[in-house]
Amino acid sequence: MGTHMAHRQRDGNFESNQSLLLPSSFQLFMSDPSSPATLLDVLNAAPAGRPALRVPETGARLSYESLRRQVAQAADAFASAGIQRGDRVAMALANGPAVIVSFLAASVAGTAAPLNPAYRYEEFCFYLDDTNARLLVLPAEAPADDAARRAAVERNIPILTAETDATGEVRISGGSVSRSASTPGSEDVALILHTSGSTGRPKRVPLKHINLALSARNIVNTYQLSPDDVSLCLMPLFHVHGLVASTLSTLLSGGTVAVPARFNPLSFWRTARESGATWYSAVPTIHQLILGRSASGKPAGADRLRFVRSCSAPLAVETAEKLEALFGTPVLEAYGMTEAAHQMASNPLPPEARKFGTVGTATGIQIGTMNDAGDVLSTGVKGEVVIQGPSVIRAYENNPEANAKSFVKGWFRTGDEGVLDADGYLRLTGRIKELINRGGEKIAPREIDEVLLTHPLVSEAVCFGIPHPTWGEEVAAAVVLRDAATEAELIAYCRDRLADFKCPKKIFIVDSIPRTATGKVQRLNVAAALAGSHG
Numbered sequence: 001m002g003t004h005m006a007h008r009q010r011d012g013n014f015e016s017n018q019s020l021l022l023p024s025s026f027q028l029f030m031s032d033p034s035s036p037a038t039l040l041d042v043l044n045a046a047p048a049g050r051p052a053l054r055v056p057e058t059g060a061r062l063s064y065e066s067l068r069r070q071v072a073q074a075a076d077a078f079a080s081a082g083i084q085r086g087d088r089v090a091m092a093l094a095n096g097p098a099v100i101v102s103f104l105a106a107s108v109a110g111t112a113a114p115l116n117p118a119y120r121y122e123e124f125c126f127y128l129d130d131t132n133a134r135l136l137v138l139p140a141e142a143p144a145d146d147a148a149r150r151a152a153v154e155r156n157i158p159i160l161t162a163e164t165d166a167t168g169e170v171r172i173s174g175g176s177v178s179r180s181a182s183t184p185g186s187e188d189v190a191l192i193l194h195t196s197g198s199t200g201r202p203k204r205v206p207l208k209h210i211n212l213a214l215s216a217r218n219i220v221n222t223y224q225l226s227p228d229d230v231s232l233c234l235m236p237l238f239h240v241h242g243l244v245a246s247t248l249s250t251l252l253s254g255g256t257v258a259v260p261a262r263f264n265p266l267s268f269w270r271t272a273r274e275s276g277a278t279w280y281s282a283v284p285t286i287h288q289l290i291l292g293r294s295a296s297g298k299p300a301g302a303d304r305l306r307f308v309r310s311c312s313a314p315l316a317v318e319t320a321e322k323l324e325a326l327f328g329t330p331v332l333e334a335y336g337m338t339e340a341a342h343q344m345a346s347n348p349l350p351p352e353a354r355k356f357g358t359v360g361t362a363t364g365i366q367i368g369t370m371n372d373a374g375d376v377l378s379t380g381v382k383g384e385v386v387i388q389g390p391s392v393i394r395a396y397e398n399n400p401e402a403n404a405k406s407f408v409k410g411w412f413r414t415g416d417e418g419v420l421d422a423d424g425y426l427r428l429t430g431r432i433k434e435l436i437n438r439g440g441e442k443i444a445p446r447e448i449d450e451v452l453l454t455h456p457l458v459s460e461a462v463c464f465g466i467p468h469p470t471w472g473e474e475v476a477a478a479v480v481l482r483d484a485a486t487e488a489e490l491i492a493y494c495r496d497r498l499a500d501f502k503c504p505k506k507i508f509i510v511d512s513i514p515r516t517a518t519g520k521v522q523r524l525n526v527a528a529a530l531a532g533s534h535g
Contacts, residue, residue: 036213046254060168074105075181107190124151204397215341218364225253232277273301281309283440312440335359365389386411436465464527
């Protein structure tokens with residue numbers, strides 16, 4: 001079957017095949033839960049009766065036994081739709097039990113490829129093509145003209161739907177069960193994500209089961225997570241931050257993931273209090289929004305917080321100090337990226353020192369700095385941050401040019417500039433790559449360039465980031481026109497073709513775009529020249 005799947009028309013719910021998740025080999029392996037090798041090991045680590053998930057909106061709770069059963073059902077559903085090892089299962093689902101079940105099941109039957117449900121039609125077309133998706137999972141309530149559905153139908157990609165009832169039970173519909181999913185190995189690719197590149201289209205990052213399992217273990221060890229912990233998942237589950245930090249690490253520890261459908265700063269403290277959250281992880285933008293909605297004095301709901309984690313974008317020292325003062329709990333900044341299955345470094349829990357303005361020390365991997373010649377530098381010498389370790393990918397998928405640039409002498413070049421102090425704490429000093437970091441979302445400038453260049457009146461376009469007080473950076477662009485057009489018209493054009501977070505909020509109409517002697521555009525120079533006029 002595999003790559004030649006028929007689109008199944010008969011509706012129906014899939015039956016359980018519990019034998020998939022609890023073979024005796026896994027029972028024996030998980031006698032040492034500190035050494036998971038696959039996501040099944042992560043899922044099987046906790047006792048069956050422990051609470052695995054909480055849904056704040058409905059109050060539903062799922063035990064680990066229920067979660068394992070639902071993952072087994074969904075994995076068999078995907079296998080019955082023709083999914084085999086390595087086949088990509090795309091999903092465009094909001095946060096909640098459905099995306100967690102679908103993600104884990106897809107990683108068992110094939111490879112999970114979660115997508116941002118806010119993507120526009122053109123973006124779904126690109127990502128479905130680029131991942132070579134063989135199946136798409138959508139919410140049962142998705143309308144017939146849904147952008148993802150249209151893109152899949154045009155590509156003859158079968159569609160299954162996921163529905164979550166009031167008890168948290170996830171039902172996969174759209175086909176019938178005829179096969180059981182096979183057990184994955186540690187070297188099988190569990191998850192495919194895209195990371196944006198400053199000089200090309202987004203790159204495919206193939207994360208193996210072992211990468212993800214070991215990254216989850218590193219996070220458990222860093223924060224001493226236990227079955228008593230409740231993680232409040234605020235990050236989207238199409239992003240490695242939410243998947244690994246908030247979810248997989250908690251499952252490995254036997255704790256509980258409280259997973260609201262979306263982050264709401266107005267109801268945050270009520271959700272934290274009612275879910276019994278002991279920690280949460282988020283980008284600085286979310287921390288700032290929480291601060292802005294918090295009255296003076298320790299909020300009700302902060303009592304159980306053991307720590308607050310910040311990752312995926314730089315956390316201002318002032319923000320960290322305000323968070324600690326208000327919440328009365330340690331604020332720990334970490335450093336992660338998709339290519340490392342998320343966490344690479346973190347500030348530690350007390351009584352170890354946490355240093356604001358740094359991302360802490362290496363966690364489960366090695367971190368160094370490197371010069372342009374590929375030489376590893378001494379402590380205290382600024383250079384490009386490089387990493388190596390078992391959670392780090394060995395190569396991008398089908399991208400020899402990026403691999404040649406990024407993997408040097410056994411190290412992966414992160415594209416970030418930084419310096420290690422005598423205690424091993426890493427301070428990031430800037431980004432070498434030209435990515436735009438909008439609230440933790442990494443945006444490839446060229447992707448926006450290419451959309452603008454499809455406008456019939458645009459002859460040249462260059463996108464870049466400009467400072468923003470809340471998001472850190474906001475998307476802007478400069479264009480040269482063939483004929484008259486307004487900034488508002490160009491922004492509206494982009495909004496129809498890009499997710500909101502990628503859409504330029506400021507477009508400069510210029511006579512020419514500066515280039516080097518060899519004809520290359522230097523985005524940072526363009527940004528420096530134009531950003532000052534941004535009001």
